[in-house]
Each structure stands twice: as C-alpha cells, then as structure tokens.
Amino acid sequence: MTQWPQHEMFSNSRGRILAMDSAGYVDDRNDVSDVLICGSHGAPCATQLVMWARPRGLFIHDAGIGLGDGGVNGLKLLDSYLIPCASVDGQSARISDGRDMYNNGIISRVNQAAVRMGLEVGMKVIDAAGQLLEKNPVQVPAARRQIKVHSDELGEVFALDTVKYADQRIAGSVLCMGSHAARAMASYVDDLGFNLSGVITNDVGLSKDKSGIEGLALLDPFDVPAATVDCNTARVGDAQSTYFTGRISYLNETAIRIGVKLNDPAKLAAHKMLQYANDKKNKN
Numbered sequence: 001m002t003q004w005p006q007h008e009m010f011s012n013s014r015g016r017i018l019a020m021d022s023a024g025y026v027d028d029r030n031d032v033s034d035v036l037i038c039g040s041h042g043a044p045c046a047t048q049l050v051m052w053a054r055p056r057g058l059f060i061h062d063a064g065i066g067l068g069d070g071g072v073n074g075l076k077l078l079d080s081y082l083i084p085c086a087s088v089d090g091q092s093a094r095i096s097d098g099r100d101m102y103n104n105g106i107i108s109r110v111n112q113a114a115v116r117m118g119l120e121v122g123m124k125v126i127d128a129a130g131q132l133l134e135k136n137p138v139q140v141p142a143a144r145r146q147i148k149v150h151s152d153e154l155g156e157v158f159a160l161d162t163v164k165y166a167d168q169r170i171a172g173s174v175l176c177m178g179s180h181a182a183r184a185m186a187s188y189v190d191d192l193g194f195n196l197s198g199v200i201t202n203d204v205g206l207s208k209d210k211s212g213i214e215g216l217a218l219l220d221p222f223d224v225p226a227a228t229v230d231c232n233t234a235r236v237g238d239a240q241s242t243y244f245t246g247r248i249s250y251l252n253e254t255a256i257r258i259g260v261k262l263n264d265p266a267k268l269a270a271h272k273m274l275q276y277a278n279d280k281k282n283k284n
Helices: 075-079 098-104 112-116 125-135 183-191 208-213 239-245 253-257 266-283
Strands: 007-012 015-020 035-041 057-061 085-088 107-110 147-152 155-160 174-177 198-202 226-229 248-251
Touching: 007 098, 007 125, 015 098, 015 125, 035 098, 035 125, 057 098, 057 125, 075 085, 075 112, 085 112, 085 125, 098 125, 107 112, 147 239, 147 266, 155 239, 155 266, 174 239, 174 266, 183 198, 198 239, 198 266, 226 253, 226 266, 239 266, 248 253
Parallel strands: 015 035, 035 057, 057 085, 155 174, 174 198, 198 226
Antiparallel strands: 007 015, 085 107, 147 155, 226 248
C-alpha cells in the first residue's frame, strides 16, 4: 500500500505538526499526539477519514464553504469526539496543499472543541496549530490507550475508556472511565494492587436495580472517592467525554465527605479528589 507524503512542519516532546494534501493520507503513522493539517475540504466525508486517529487537532480547507456550509459541515462531526477542528479560508491558502495551509492559512470556522482550546476565526494556522500542540492535554500514543487529561502539583487525571486498560502507570491518579460503575468495576479497581486518588465513571442510565452504580459504595472501605456522570452529559465508552463534558450524577459516601456535589463538572470533582489524596499524603 502506498504511503502518501506527510510533511513534518514542527515537532517537540509533545508531538508533531504534520501537513498533508489530503485527509486520505492519514494512516497508522499517526496517533493522538499529532496536529494534522489536511488539504481536503471540510465536509463530513473528509473529516470522518481522520476521526479514528483521534489527533490533538485538525485543520481542513473550507473549500469556499458554499451552499449549506457544505465545505465546513464536517467540523461539528469531530465535536462528538472532542477533536478540535478548524477550517482554513480558501482565499488564504491553496486547497490540497497542506504546507501552504500551515504557512499562510487563516482560520475561517472553528468547532466547539477548538473554541475550548482557545482557537478563533482570524487566527493564523501556524499559531493555532502550535497552540493545540501545547494546550491539548493528550500526551500518550493511542496504542497505550491511557490519556493524561490533567496534571498539576496535586497529581494527575487519566482517561481510560475501560478499567481493563489500567496498570501501574496510573497509580495514585484520578481515573476517569467511559464505562459503568457496576460491581465489576469495583472488583477491577480492588484487583489493581495500587491506590487511586479517585474514580469517575458513567452512570449508564442506572440500568435495572441501579446496577450501573452498585460499585460506588464498594470503594468506600478503601477510602476511594467515586462518582458517576450523567449519561446524558457524557458518551458511554468515551473517557475523555466523561472528564471534559460529564456532570456528576451519583456519589459514594467518601466522595460526599470530601465535598464532591451533584451536578459538579467531572473536572471539578477530579480536582477535589486530588486535593483529598494530597491532604492525606501530607498528614502522613
């Protein structure tokens, strides 16, 4: 199979900014650490070619935008995957020329994920791409299936789509998952062999007999604060959605005791869990 050209415009320890002339050139050389500039139009049939790689960000040509915003309709498709995406003004850069888009392009449209990363219409692509490389918290290759979504002096928060991806690398962190909080979740956490600062999962609509949240209370004896987010605020199976858009729906007694509240953003709940773990460590 042909390996289509990908041009490295910039790289550092956080990842690469790559320019290519078509979204169809994205392949297994790419992962979540990349920012991609692709010379294709921004319709859904083009942006969906990039979704599987979950890049830090995507820049795509607006193709003149056109009737019904057809040239940029694919930007909002990537919001579902929390992938920042911006279109490049067709009068500022050549279509099917990723390098020209990087060097000379001006942003014409942005999706909501890009807005959260500070991108706006009128920015230079070269500046916006650098901003995504530095600000988007994804820091590990997709194959490792562990995404560090937050890090500060209190500790780290990792996003794992399922608890089965957990290992020693996330010891001491807050674990955000895309899966449920049923009994099996608590059993997996108990079996990890190391401490967690907290656990946040999806309530999966509770399910019969509230089985979707039964595992929360099972973590109280281990002094692990645990909570779920409302399944209507975060996608099941998507841990990044749990962290970035989720709102707390149910809590165990430990989480209540440390001040986590119903409807807290998951990001705030994770901060409170890290603070609690840090306070315990300092007392000891």
